[in-house]
Amino acid sequence: MGRVGRIFLGMILVVFTLAVIAFVLENQQGVALSFLGWTSAEFPVAVFVGLALIVGALIGPFLGLLVRLAGRRRVEASKRS
Template sequence: MRGVKRVALVTTVLVAALVVIGFVLENQQGVSLSFFGWATAQIPVAIFIVLALILGMLIGPLLGVVVCGRRRKLPSAGRG
Protein backbone atom coordinates (compact mmCIF):
# COMPACT_ATOMS: atom_id res chain seq x y z
CA MET A 1 0.00 0.00 0.00
CA ARG A 2 2.88 2.37 0.76
CA GLY A 3 4.26 1.84 -2.77
CA VAL A 4 0.92 2.72 -4.34
CA LYS A 5 0.73 5.96 -2.35
CA ARG A 6 4.29 6.85 -3.34
CA VAL A 7 3.55 6.22 -7.03
CA ALA A 8 0.37 8.30 -6.79
CA LEU A 9 2.26 11.15 -5.12
CA VAL A 10 5.06 11.11 -7.70
CA THR A 11 2.52 11.00 -10.53
CA THR A 12 0.58 13.93 -9.04
CA VAL A 13 3.75 15.99 -8.64
CA LEU A 14 4.87 15.25 -12.19
CA VAL A 15 1.46 16.18 -13.64
CA ALA A 16 1.42 19.41 -11.62
CA ALA A 17 4.95 20.25 -12.83
CA LEU A 18 3.95 19.61 -16.44
CA VAL A 19 0.87 21.81 -16.07
CA VAL A 20 2.97 24.65 -14.62
CA ILE A 21 5.58 24.30 -17.38
CA GLY A 22 2.84 24.33 -20.01
CA PHE A 23 1.23 27.38 -18.42
CA VAL A 24 4.53 29.27 -18.37
CA LEU A 25 5.31 28.38 -21.97
CA GLU A 26 1.85 29.46 -23.17
CA ASN A 27 1.91 32.82 -21.34
CA GLN A 28 5.07 34.48 -22.57
CA GLN A 29 3.50 37.76 -23.75
CA GLY A 30 4.80 40.75 -21.86
CA VAL A 31 2.54 42.81 -19.64
CA SER A 32 3.03 45.74 -17.32
CA LEU A 33 1.03 46.13 -14.13
CA SER A 34 0.29 49.44 -12.43
CA PHE A 35 -1.01 49.75 -8.89
CA PHE A 36 -1.46 53.05 -7.01
CA GLY A 37 0.88 54.83 -9.39
CA TRP A 38 3.57 52.16 -9.17
CA ALA A 39 4.24 50.37 -12.47
CA THR A 40 6.31 47.32 -13.27
CA ALA A 41 8.46 46.63 -16.27
CA GLN A 42 7.02 44.46 -19.00
CA ILE A 43 7.56 40.85 -18.03
CA PRO A 44 5.69 37.66 -18.99
CA VAL A 45 2.23 37.32 -17.43
CA ALA A 46 3.18 33.87 -16.11
CA ILE A 47 5.77 35.47 -13.81
CA PHE A 48 3.12 37.66 -12.17
CA ILE A 49 0.78 34.72 -11.67
CA VAL A 50 3.47 32.41 -10.27
CA LEU A 51 4.62 35.18 -7.89
CA ALA A 52 1.03 35.71 -6.75
CA LEU A 53 0.69 31.96 -6.19
CA ILE A 54 3.87 31.82 -4.10
CA LEU A 55 2.84 34.90 -2.11
CA GLY A 56 -0.57 33.36 -1.43
CA MET A 57 1.04 30.08 -0.36
CA LEU A 58 3.13 32.03 2.16
CA ILE A 59 0.44 34.39 3.46
CA GLY A 60 -2.40 31.84 3.70
CA PRO A 61 -0.83 29.58 6.34
CA LEU A 62 0.45 32.59 8.29
CA LEU A 63 -3.09 34.00 8.49
CA GLY A 64 -4.33 30.58 9.56
CA VAL A 65 -1.84 30.52 12.43
CA VAL A 66 -2.85 34.03 13.50
CA VAL A 67 -6.58 33.22 13.44
CA CYS A 68 -6.16 29.89 15.27
CA GLY A 69 -3.88 31.56 17.80
CA ARG A 70 -6.53 34.16 18.57
CA ARG A 71 -9.21 31.53 19.05
CA ARG A 72 -7.11 29.67 21.59
CA LYS A 73 -6.35 32.84 23.57
CA LEU A 74 -9.98 34.00 23.82
CA PRO A 75 -11.61 33.15 27.15
CA SER A 76 -14.32 30.55 26.92
CA ALA A 77 -17.71 32.17 27.46
CA GLY A 78 -20.66 30.44 29.07
CA ARG A 79 -18.77 27.73 30.86
CA GLY A 80 -19.42 27.62 34.50
Template sequence: MRGAKRVALVLIVLVVVLAILAFILENQQGVALSFFGWATAQMPVSVFITFSLILGMVIGPVLGVLFRRKGVR
Protein backbone atom coordinates in the same frame (compact mmCIF):
# COMPACT_ATOMS: atom_id res chain seq x y z
CA MET B 1 1.85 -1.76 -2.03
CA ARG B 2 4.60 0.68 -1.13
CA GLY B 3 5.96 0.53 -4.69
CA ALA B 4 2.53 1.30 -6.17
CA LYS B 5 2.21 4.39 -3.95
CA ARG B 6 5.61 5.63 -5.07
CA VAL B 7 4.74 5.10 -8.73
CA ALA B 8 1.44 6.95 -8.25
CA LEU B 9 3.21 9.81 -6.47
CA VAL B 10 5.82 10.09 -9.22
CA LEU B 11 3.09 10.14 -11.88
CA ILE B 12 1.13 12.83 -10.03
CA VAL B 13 4.25 14.98 -9.60
CA LEU B 14 5.10 14.50 -13.28
CA VAL B 15 1.62 15.59 -14.38
CA VAL B 16 1.77 18.67 -12.13
CA VAL B 17 5.22 19.62 -13.44
CA LEU B 18 4.08 19.19 -17.05
CA ALA B 19 0.98 21.32 -16.38
CA ILE B 20 3.12 24.07 -14.86
CA LEU B 21 5.55 23.92 -17.78
CA ALA B 22 2.68 24.15 -20.29
CA PHE B 23 1.21 27.10 -18.37
CA ILE B 24 4.53 28.96 -18.41
CA LEU B 25 5.14 28.28 -22.09
CA GLU B 26 1.62 29.42 -23.05
CA ASN B 27 1.77 32.70 -21.08
CA GLN B 28 4.86 34.45 -22.40
CA GLN B 29 3.16 37.72 -23.36
CA GLY B 30 4.89 40.67 -21.75
CA VAL B 31 2.85 42.90 -19.45
CA ALA B 32 3.59 45.67 -16.98
CA LEU B 33 1.39 46.08 -13.90
CA SER B 34 0.47 49.44 -12.41
CA PHE B 35 -1.02 49.81 -8.91
CA PHE B 36 -1.48 53.11 -7.04
CA GLY B 37 1.22 54.80 -9.11
CA TRP B 38 3.70 51.96 -8.64
CA ALA B 39 4.62 50.18 -11.88
CA THR B 40 6.54 46.99 -12.52
CA ALA B 41 8.94 46.15 -15.28
CA GLN B 42 7.51 44.32 -18.26
CA MET B 43 7.56 40.57 -17.57
CA PRO B 44 5.65 37.52 -18.81
CA VAL B 45 2.14 36.98 -17.43
CA SER B 46 3.23 33.63 -15.96
CA VAL B 47 5.74 35.38 -13.67
CA PHE B 48 3.06 37.59 -12.12
CA ILE B 49 0.58 34.75 -11.70
CA THR B 50 3.18 32.42 -10.19
CA PHE B 51 4.35 35.16 -7.81
CA SER B 52 0.79 35.89 -6.70
CA LEU B 53 0.17 32.17 -6.12
CA ILE B 54 3.26 31.84 -3.94
CA LEU B 55 2.40 35.04 -2.06
CA GLY B 56 -1.11 33.74 -1.38
CA MET B 57 0.26 30.39 -0.20
CA VAL B 58 2.41 32.27 2.34
CA ILE B 59 -0.13 34.88 3.47
CA GLY B 60 -3.02 32.42 3.94
CA PRO B 61 -1.39 30.23 6.61
CA VAL B 62 0.13 33.26 8.37
CA LEU B 63 -3.31 34.87 8.68
CA GLY B 64 -4.74 31.56 9.86
CA VAL B 65 -2.16 31.34 12.65
CA LEU B 66 -2.72 34.98 13.67
CA PHE B 67 -6.51 34.62 13.84
CA ARG B 68 -6.28 31.31 15.71
CA ARG B 69 -4.08 32.92 18.37
CA LYS B 70 -6.54 35.77 18.87
CA GLY B 71 -9.48 33.38 19.17
CA VAL B 72 -11.35 34.82 16.19
CA ARG B 73 -13.38 32.17 14.35
Protein backbone atom coordinates in the same frame (compact mmCIF):
# COMPACT_ATOMS: atom_id res chain seq x y z
CA MET C 1 2.75 6.21 3.42
CA GLY C 2 2.53 3.01 1.43
CA ARG C 3 4.00 2.25 -1.95
CA VAL C 4 0.71 2.97 -3.76
CA GLY C 5 0.38 6.32 -1.96
CA ARG C 6 3.89 7.33 -3.02
CA ILE C 7 3.23 6.37 -6.63
CA PHE C 8 -0.04 8.34 -6.59
CA LEU C 9 1.70 11.38 -5.06
CA GLY C 10 4.46 11.12 -7.66
CA MET C 11 1.92 11.03 -10.48
CA ILE C 12 0.15 14.09 -9.08
CA LEU C 13 3.46 15.97 -8.85
CA VAL C 14 4.34 15.06 -12.44
CA VAL C 15 0.95 16.25 -13.73
CA PHE C 16 1.25 19.48 -11.71
CA THR C 17 4.78 20.08 -13.01
CA LEU C 18 3.70 19.53 -16.61
CA ALA C 19 0.77 21.91 -16.13
CA VAL C 20 3.09 24.61 -14.76
CA ILE C 21 5.53 24.14 -17.65
CA ALA C 22 2.69 24.35 -20.18
CA PHE C 23 1.37 27.51 -18.50
CA VAL C 24 4.77 29.19 -18.58
CA LEU C 25 5.36 28.26 -22.21
CA GLU C 26 1.93 29.49 -23.30
CA ASN C 27 2.16 32.85 -21.46
CA GLN C 28 5.36 34.42 -22.71
CA GLN C 29 3.85 37.73 -23.89
CA GLY C 30 5.12 40.71 -21.93
CA VAL C 31 2.85 42.84 -19.77
CA ALA C 32 3.34 45.71 -17.35
CA LEU C 33 1.10 45.99 -14.30
CA SER C 34 -0.21 49.34 -13.05
CA PHE C 35 -1.58 49.93 -9.56
CA LEU C 36 -2.23 53.28 -7.85
CA GLY C 37 0.07 55.13 -10.21
CA TRP C 38 2.88 52.62 -9.86
CA THR C 39 3.87 50.73 -13.02
CA SER C 40 6.02 47.62 -13.01
CA ALA C 41 8.62 46.66 -15.56
CA GLU C 42 7.43 44.49 -18.43
CA PHE C 43 7.61 40.76 -17.67
CA PRO C 44 5.88 37.67 -19.04
CA VAL C 45 2.42 36.95 -17.59
CA ALA C 46 3.73 33.73 -16.05
CA VAL C 47 6.14 35.72 -13.83
CA PHE C 48 3.33 37.75 -12.27
CA VAL C 49 1.10 34.71 -11.78
CA GLY C 50 3.98 32.73 -10.29
CA LEU C 51 4.81 35.54 -7.87
CA ALA C 52 1.15 35.77 -6.85
CA LEU C 53 1.10 32.03 -6.13
CA ILE C 54 4.29 32.21 -4.07
CA VAL C 55 3.05 35.19 -2.04
CA GLY C 56 -0.26 33.41 -1.45
CA ALA C 57 1.54 30.25 -0.37
CA LEU C 58 3.53 32.28 2.16
CA ILE C 59 0.64 34.40 3.48
CA GLY C 60 -1.96 31.61 3.68
CA PRO C 61 -0.29 29.53 6.41
CA PHE C 62 0.54 32.68 8.38
CA LEU C 63 -3.11 33.76 8.39
CA GLY C 64 -4.14 30.22 9.34
CA LEU C 65 -1.76 30.35 12.29
CA LEU C 66 -3.23 33.67 13.42
CA VAL C 67 -6.76 32.26 13.26
CA ARG C 68 -5.71 29.17 15.21
CA LEU C 69 -4.04 31.27 17.91
CA ALA C 70 -7.09 33.53 18.19
CA GLY C 71 -9.29 30.45 18.58
CA ARG C 72 -7.07 29.08 21.35
CA ARG C 73 -7.22 32.39 23.19
CA ARG C 74 -10.99 32.39 22.92
CA VAL C 75 -11.18 28.83 24.30
CA GLU C 76 -8.81 29.65 27.16
CA ALA C 77 -10.80 32.79 28.01
CA SER C 78 -14.06 30.82 28.07
CA LYS C 79 -12.49 28.20 30.40
CA ARG C 80 -11.56 30.91 32.89
CA SER C 81 -15.10 32.27 33.02
